[in-house]
Structure formats: C-alpha cells, structure tokens
Amino acid sequence: MPERPLLEICDLVVRYGPHTVLNGASLKASRAERIALLGPSGSGKTTLLRSINGFVPAASGSVRVDDVEVTSLRGQHLRALRSRVGVVSQRHDLIEMLLAYQNVMAGALGRWSNWRALRFLLYPRASELEEARSALRRVDLEHKLRARTARLSGGEHQRIAIARALVQNPLLLLADEPIASLDPELSEQTLALLCGLAHESGVTLICTLHQPLLAERFFDRILELRNGRIEAERNGNGSRAGRESGLALARGQA
Amino acid sequence: MELFHIIGQFFPPDLSAKYLAAALGPLMQTLSMAAAAMLMAIVAGLGAAVWVGARLPGARFVYRALSVIRSIPDLTLAILCVVIVGIGPAAGTLALAIFYTAALGKVCGDLFTTAAREPVDALQATGATRLAVAFFGLLPLRLKDILSYGSYEFESAVRASVIVGAVGGGGLGTELAGTINALDFHRTTTLILMLIVLVALIDLLARWIKHKPAMLVGILPLAGLALWVNRPSMLALSHSMSTFAxxxxxxxxxxxxxxxxxxxxxxxxxxxxxxxxxxxxxxxxxxxxxxxxxxxxxxxxxxxxxxxxxxxxxxxxxxxxxxxxxxxxxxxxxxxxxxxxxxxxxxxxxxxxxxxxxxxxxxxxxxxxxxxxxxxxxxxxxxxxxxxxxxxxxxxxxxxxxxxxxxxxxxxxxxxxxxxxxxxxxxxxxxxxxxxxxxxxxxxxxxxxxxxxxxxxxxx
CATH class of the missing domain: 1.10.3720.10 (MetI-like)
Structure with missing residues (x-):
C-alpha cells in the first residue's frame, strides 16, 4: 500500500470578500519532498501557504496535514498543528527587541506552557540555551547566540528565522519567497541551506519563488500556480544535483 | 476587611433627585469656569502664538514667558489667584485662563514656527506684512492641528477646573472637598460619577467639533456668557496689588x-x-x-x-x-x-x-x-x-x-x-x-x- 501523502490539498477555494484568490487548488506532497511553487505576483502563492497552517479560512475544499483536516481546526488543536509547521518568510518577521536565542526559541512556544515561556524570557535554562545553540549551529550563526536581533544583517535575520523553524522540529517547512530581497549569491546560499536542512531532517519543504532556473536546480518538483489553481507541474533536478552538495554549498560559502 | 469597610462607606452614591438637583449648580459652575477660561485662553493664547509665529519684535521674549508660566502647576496658580482675587469661581477661572493661555500659546507658537515653509514664503513674496502672513498663511495652514489640540485642552480644562475648585476656586471641586470634610462620602461618589460623565460628554463634544469646526461659532456666545458669570465680584485692584506686594x-x-x-x-x-x-x-x-x-x-x-x-x-x-x-x-x-x-x-x-x-x-x-x-x-x-x-x-x-x-x-x-x-x-x-x-x-x-x-x- 502506498504511503499516504504528508500534505494533501483538494479543490481548495479561498475568497477575500468578492475576490476569489484560490479557485480549486489541489496538490500532494510526500515526506521529505522539496517542492517549488512558481507563479506571477497575486496568483495566490502566499494564500496557499497560509491556508496550510490555518491562517486563511477556506470557502470549500480540504487541507490535510499528516491526516489531520486543517480547515476545521480551532484553538488548542490548531496550535498543535502550527507547532509542527515551520514558516520562513520574505520579511523574516523577527522580534527586533529580543536577543537572537530568544527569537530562535520562539519556535518552541507551541510545545511550551505559558508559564515556561515567561520563565524562559527572564531566566533561560542551560539546556534551553544549548538547544538554541545547536539550531544556530545548523545555520552557521552559533557565535551570534546572545546578539541583539536588531543589530544583525538581513542575511543573518533570514538564518535566524530558519533556525526558529528548525526548533519547531517541523513535519513541514513553508518558505514564502525567502529570497525575494536577497542578491543572487545569497539567494543560492539560502536555497541550498533550506533544501539541505530539509533533506537532513526529512522535512517536507514548500517554497514559493520567482526564479524558474533556481527552482529547477534545487527542488524535486516544480508547481505553477495560475488563476488560483495548480496549472503545470514538472520535475526538477533537486534529487540529482545531490542533496548533500546543496548543504556543502551553503556551508562552504557562508 | 477594614479596607472593604472603608470603601463601602462610599456606596451607594446619593442619587436622590434632591441632591442631584443641588449638585447641578456646582457642575454648571465647573463647566462655565472651564468655558470662560478657554475663551480667554484662545483669544490671548492665539494672539501670543501669532506674535511668536509672525516673529514680531520681542517674539522670543513672549515665547520664554509662555514657557515659564506653563511650568507653574495649575493648582499652585490657583492658590496664588485665590490669594489675589479672593475665594470663589473668579479665582479658579483666572488661574485656568492664565495656565491655558500659556499652554495654547506655546503649543500653537510651536505649530506656527514649524509650519510648511513654501506657502508662507509665497505669501511673503507678495510683499505682505508679517501679520498678514500669519493670518492668511500660518492660521489656515495649522487650523486642523489647533482645533484638535484645543479640544484636547478643553477636556483637560474641565478636569483642571475641578482641581482648582478644591482650593477655594468654586464649582464641583469646592463641593467635593466639602462633602469629604463633612464625611458625607455617599455624595462624594455622586460627584465623582458626575465628573466621569461630564468628561465623557466633553470628549464626545470635542470629537464632534473636530468633525465640524463650524460648531465653534455656536459655542462662543455661551463661553462669553460664562465669562460674564464668572467675573470677579468685587475686584479691588488696590487690595489685590497690596496682597501681591x-x-x-x-x-x-x-x-x-x-x-x-x-x-x-x-x-x-x-x-x-x-x-x-x-x-x-x-x-x-x-x-x-x-x-x-x-x-x-x-x-x-x-x-x-x-x-x-x-x-x-x-x-x-x-x-x-x-x-x-x-x-x-x-x-x-x-x-x-x-x-x-x-x-x-x-x-x-x-x-x-x-x-x-x-x-x-x-x-x-x-x-x-x-x-x-x-x-x-x-x-x-x-x-x-x-x-x-x-x-x-x-x-x-x-x-x-x-x-x-x-x-x-x-x-x-x-x-x-x-x-x-x-x-x-x-x-x-x-x-x-x-x-x-x-x-x-x-x-x-x-x-x-x-x-x-x-x-x-x-x-x-
């Protein structure tokens, strides 16, 4: 019997007022698969990603993550799902007033109690700092553990956001245009890092971007979103290009 | 437990028709003190602000004087006024008028001196006098800010008129101090509730005026009336001067x-x-x-x-x-x-x-x-x-x-x-x-x- 897909979206329709953004979008992703989502601006890529962790109400259709229907989740159950879905976005969305390790460990908030979250801000335990350190090590920022987030560069913000997603120990990693504001060299490094990490930890990666060539180079499968649905699909070279070399590329140039 | 007992003394508020009617007088007095003071403050304060904004001779001295007066706390001013004018609403009104003249004058002066340069320069280029520039340029340019700050200050003046009342300046404040001295705490609560409602109403009125500045024209005669009501009853100038001396x-x-x-x-x-x-x-x-x-x-x-x-x-x-x-x-x-x-x-x-x-x-x-x-x-x-x-x-x-x-x-x-x-x-x-x-x-x-x-x- 074939394995059930980790993510299964069926005929998803999303409307903002009179505006139909997704109009019957469907996609399947298996474990550890790396998928690039291409499409013009305004085609609904971000909406599709946000529907996967329950930030967008669906008009009809279904979204299943690890056999759990997302569209009807509320409260605690929705939080439990979100804690297993990591998000990295274009603006990185870090809290600039906090220190680097505090931003990284925000990824653990889904499994921590309110009380533990408060205690951590005031008095982090050695084991928690160690967890932050090892996540930062994976993105080569170990030396910035106690840095003020506001003083770090854009590229470093990006990697802290990735480390935060890693701490979530996710089943699924959603990257919303992670390279939109980066120069070509940094773009390649970032994609290599994301794809390498996804491979290392067997995480399914879904990444929106605008560059077909990069999509082809780094991802297993490339989907094109047009008019609110997936209209084209092809395989990329991600698997052949060597998953290990992707990580090596990121490490070597960082 | 004792704390609850003490707080309990303030409840229930005295909401009898008789007391509410009796408290209406001081309430209106407080309102009229604030209105009269604001009228004086708008005339004098805006005048001073135009002086500062138009950079007329001595503008810098006027600005300094406004800053100095503004940093005297309102209640301190009220005590001075009670000493000079005598106990009663006139003292409270005068103290408020002085305080808010300085406040409005300073803030509007700042608004004028930081107004957009280009339209003002264009007016000056026509050869207009500095005062004309102020009236045709600065005032219209900053009207919105002045209105929004002015209505904020009016709300604050209503609160302040209660404050100055507490040291003998008349109105709700004097009544409030009276109920406390008489240990008549139920009535204290009534007056505090009235104050809360009054401030909420003023807030509503202020938002209305911000929306429709023309409303101000309707309020001006009322403020004028309030000024007349709160005039010093027996202002003996020589007595005031000797007290001051x-x-x-x-x-x-x-x-x-x-x-x-x-x-x-x-x-x-x-x-x-x-x-x-x-x-x-x-x-x-x-x-x-x-x-x-x-x-x-x-x-x-x-x-x-x-x-x-x-x-x-x-x-x-x-x-x-x-x-x-x-x-x-x-x-x-x-x-x-x-x-x-x-x-x-x-x-x-x-x-x-x-x-x-x-x-x-x-x-x-x-x-x-x-x-x-x-x-x-x-x-x-x-x-x-x-x-x-x-x-x-x-x-x-x-x-x-x-x-x-x-x-x-x-x-x-x-x-x-x-x-x-x-x-x-x-x-x-x-x-x-x-x-x-x-x-x-x-x-x-x-x-x-x-x-x-x-x-x-x-x-x-």
Whole structure:
C-alpha cells in the first residue's frame, strides 16, 4: 500500500470578500519532498501557504496535514498543528527587541506552557540555551547566540528565522519567497541551506519563488500556480544535483 | 476587611433627585469656569502664538514667558489667584485662563514656527506684512492641528477646573472637598460619577467639533456668557496689588530651608512611586484593552474602566485618599497611581494596537499559546513607545506630586498650602518659586533624556 501523502490539498477555494484568490487548488506532497511553487505576483502563492497552517479560512475544499483536516481546526488543536509547521518568510518577521536565542526559541512556544515561556524570557535554562545553540549551529550563526536581533544583517535575520523553524522540529517547512530581497549569491546560499536542512531532517519543504532556473536546480518538483489553481507541474533536478552538495554549498560559502 | 469597610462607606452614591438637583449648580459652575477660561485662553493664547509665529519684535521674549508660566502647576496658580482675587469661581477661572493661555500659546507658537515653509514664503513674496502672513498663511495652514489640540485642552480644562475648585476656586471641586470634610462620602461618589460623565460628554463634544469646526461659532456666545458669570465680584485692584506686594520678596526662615531637601525628596518619591504603581496595573489592563489582542467583550469593558480611572483627576483621588488613609505621601502615591493607571493603560493599549502584525503572525504560526504570544511578540514590539509614554508620565507626575501635596499628600505642595493658610505669603512665594524650579529642571532633563533615547532607538 502506498504511503499516504504528508500534505494533501483538494479543490481548495479561498475568497477575500468578492475576490476569489484560490479557485480549486489541489496538490500532494510526500515526506521529505522539496517542492517549488512558481507563479506571477497575486496568483495566490502566499494564500496557499497560509491556508496550510490555518491562517486563511477556506470557502470549500480540504487541507490535510499528516491526516489531520486543517480547515476545521480551532484553538488548542490548531496550535498543535502550527507547532509542527515551520514558516520562513520574505520579511523574516523577527522580534527586533529580543536577543537572537530568544527569537530562535520562539519556535518552541507551541510545545511550551505559558508559564515556561515567561520563565524562559527572564531566566533561560542551560539546556534551553544549548538547544538554541545547536539550531544556530545548523545555520552557521552559533557565535551570534546572545546578539541583539536588531543589530544583525538581513542575511543573518533570514538564518535566524530558519533556525526558529528548525526548533519547531517541523513535519513541514513553508518558505514564502525567502529570497525575494536577497542578491543572487545569497539567494543560492539560502536555497541550498533550506533544501539541505530539509533533506537532513526529512522535512517536507514548500517554497514559493520567482526564479524558474533556481527552482529547477534545487527542488524535486516544480508547481505553477495560475488563476488560483495548480496549472503545470514538472520535475526538477533537486534529487540529482545531490542533496548533500546543496548543504556543502551553503556551508562552504557562508 | 477594614479596607472593604472603608470603601463601602462610599456606596451607594446619593442619587436622590434632591441632591442631584443641588449638585447641578456646582457642575454648571465647573463647566462655565472651564468655558470662560478657554475663551480667554484662545483669544490671548492665539494672539501670543501669532506674535511668536509672525516673529514680531520681542517674539522670543513672549515665547520664554509662555514657557515659564506653563511650568507653574495649575493648582499652585490657583492658590496664588485665590490669594489675589479672593475665594470663589473668579479665582479658579483666572488661574485656568492664565495656565491655558500659556499652554495654547506655546503649543500653537510651536505649530506656527514649524509650519510648511513654501506657502508662507509665497505669501511673503507678495510683499505682505508679517501679520498678514500669519493670518492668511500660518492660521489656515495649522487650523486642523489647533482645533484638535484645543479640544484636547478643553477636556483637560474641565478636569483642571475641578482641581482648582478644591482650593477655594468654586464649582464641583469646592463641593467635593466639602462633602469629604463633612464625611458625607455617599455624595462624594455622586460627584465623582458626575465628573466621569461630564468628561465623557466633553470628549464626545470635542470629537464632534473636530468633525465640524463650524460648531465653534455656536459655542462662543455661551463661553462669553460664562465669562460674564464668572467675573470677579468685587475686584479691588488696590487690595489685590497690596496682597501681591506682601508676597515680595520671597523668603524662607532658616528652619524651613533646612526642611527643604526633605520636602523635595518626598515630592520626587511621590512621583516615582505613583508612576511605578501605575505601570503595574496599566500593562495587563492595556493588553486587555487593545482591540487587536482581545475580543470586544473583553476590550470594551477594559477601555471603560481605564476611562473611569482617567476621568478622575489626581487631586480628586487625593482628596478621597487623604480622608481615607490620612495626610501624608502615601495618599499622594496612590492618587497618582490611580489616575496614572487610566492614562498609561490607554496609551499602552494604543501602543499595542499600533504594532506591526507580521512578526506577531510569525509567533502565532509557531503555535504559541496566548500569554506566550504576548510575552514574545506584543510586549517587546510595543516596548519603545511604552517607554516614551512612561517617561512622559513620570515627568507629568512630578508636577502632579507638587499639586496633590496641596490637598494634604505631603511634599513641597503641602508646605506651600500650609504657608498660605497661615498667611505667610513671603514664605508661600518662596515655595512657589522652588516648585517652579523643580518642575522646570525635571522638564528640561526629561526632554534631554528622551532625545538621547531616540538616538538609542536608531541604533537598536
């Protein structure tokens, strides 16, 4: 019997007022698969990603993550799902007033109690700092553990956001245009890092971007979103290009 | 238990038709004092502001004088006016008029001097006189800001007219002090409730005027009437002059000079303590009151509670507390904390509402529970504006600490009031001078400090 897909979206329709953004979008992703989502601006890529962790109400259709229907989740159950879905976005969305390790460990908030979250801000335990350190090590920022987030560069913000997603120990990693504001060299490094990490930890990666060539180079499968649905699909070279070399590329140039 | 017993004495409020009708008089008097004072302040203050804005000869001196007058606390001014004009609404009105003339004049002067350069230059290029430039350029350019600041000041003047009443300036304040002295606490509650409703109504009226500035024309004759009603009844100029002369030169006996450092420290302690005890409840209440954080059935009641705390000025809380826990700095600290909770809570709520939503979404996306979300996203994101608001509050509270002292809450204010009661006018004048120096020094250093903090914000 074939394995059930980790993510299964069926005929998803999303409307903002009179505006139909997704109009019957469907996609399947298996474990550890790396998928690039291409499409013009305004085609609904971000909406599709946000529907996967329950930030967008669906008009009809279904979204299943690890056999759990997302569209009807509320409260605690929705939080439990979100804690297993990591998000990295274009603006990185870090809290600039906090220190680097505090931003990284925000990824653990889904499994921590309110009380533990408060205690951590005031008095982090050695084991928690160690967890932050090892996540930062994976993105080569170990030396910035106690840095003020506001003083770090854009590229470093990006990697802290990735480390935060890693701490979530996710089943699924959603990257919303992670390279939109980066120069070509940094773009390649970032994609290599994301794809390498996804491979290392067997995480399914879904990444929106605008560059077909990069999509082809780094991802297993490339989907094109047009008019609110997936209209084209092809395989990329991600698997052949060597998953290990992707990580090596990121490490070597960082 | 004793605390509940004491608070219980204030309930239920006396809502009998007879008392409500009787309290209507002082209520109208308070309103008319504020209206009359604002009329004078608008005429004189705008005049001074145009003078400053048009850079007429002596503009810099006018601006300095406005700054000096503005840094005398309103209640201190009221005591001076009671001494000079005699007990009654005229003294309160005069004190308010002087205070708000300086406040309006200074702020509008600032508005004019920072108005857009180009339209003003274009007018000057036509060869218009400086005064014409002010009326055709500066005034229309800044009309909106003046209206919005003016309506804010009117609300504040209504509150202040209650305050000046407490030292014999007439109106609701005098009545309020009377009920407390007579231990008639049920009626105290009635008057406080009336004040809360009045301030809410003024707030409504202010929003209306901001929407339709033409409404002001309808209000002007009423304000004129109020001015006539509150004129000094028997203004004997020679008597006023001789009273004023008896304050000069300011003088403190040696024993009082020795007490001065202690009094100043006590005043500063009231300000710092009042601010600290306001921050503690204001943070959670502000979070609850922010509309992006909590559902409407939580945020709306939280907002109303904050408004009620804020509607009652420090001095009124002070009057109540002095009667409850006795004369001394403790009453002052609690009074400042209660009013400050309302003010800070509202400003904190606004800070929380104005934060960038994207980082909050990012934290929500990790599946964080609500309190963790507040601690990791809302509070750190809102921290810079919250710090600025809190510093402003501390600065304001130094002024307020000198004021609540007057009604028995300790510090320099109490010494000032005692001197007035004993007719030691030269000593009183000395305390006024010391108060003014204290407030000015704190204003100045706070402005410097905030400027420094801005720089720090740029560097993260």
């Amino acid at each position: 008896s304050m000069l030169p300011p003088h403190l006996p040696a024993a009082a000079v020795g007490n001065l450092p202690g009094l100043l420290v006590e005043t500063l302690a009231i300000a710092v303590g009042g601010t600290l005890f306001a921050i503690i409840p204001a943070l959670p209440l502000g979070l609850l009151a922010s509309r992006n954080m909590t559902p409407a059935f939580v945020s709306l009641p939280a907002r109303r509670i904050l408004e009620a705390f804020r509607a009652v000025p420090e001095v009124v809380w002070g009057l109540v507390l002095v009667s409850l826990i006795g004369v001394g700095p403790k009453a002052g600290i609690v009074a400042l904390a209660l009013h400050g909770t309302g003010s800070l809570g509202r400003l904190y709520a606004e800070s929380f509402e104005n934060i960038d939503t994207a980082p909050v979404d990012a934290i929500t996306a990790t599946g964080a529970p609500p309190i963790a979300r507040a601690a990791f996203a809302y509070v750190p994101l809102a921290l810079p504006p919250i710090a600025v608001h809190t510093l402003f509050r501390l600065e304001w509270n130094v002024r307020a600490a000198t004021v609540v002292g007057v009604i028995g809450a300790g510090g320099i204010g109490q010494a000032l009031y005692n001197a007035q009661q004993l007719f030691f006018y030269r000593q009183m004048a000395a305390y006024v001078l010391v108060t003014w120096i204290l407030v000015s020094v704190v204003d100045l250093s706070s402005t410097r400090f905030r400027r420094g903090l801005n720089l720090m914000e740029v560097y993260g």
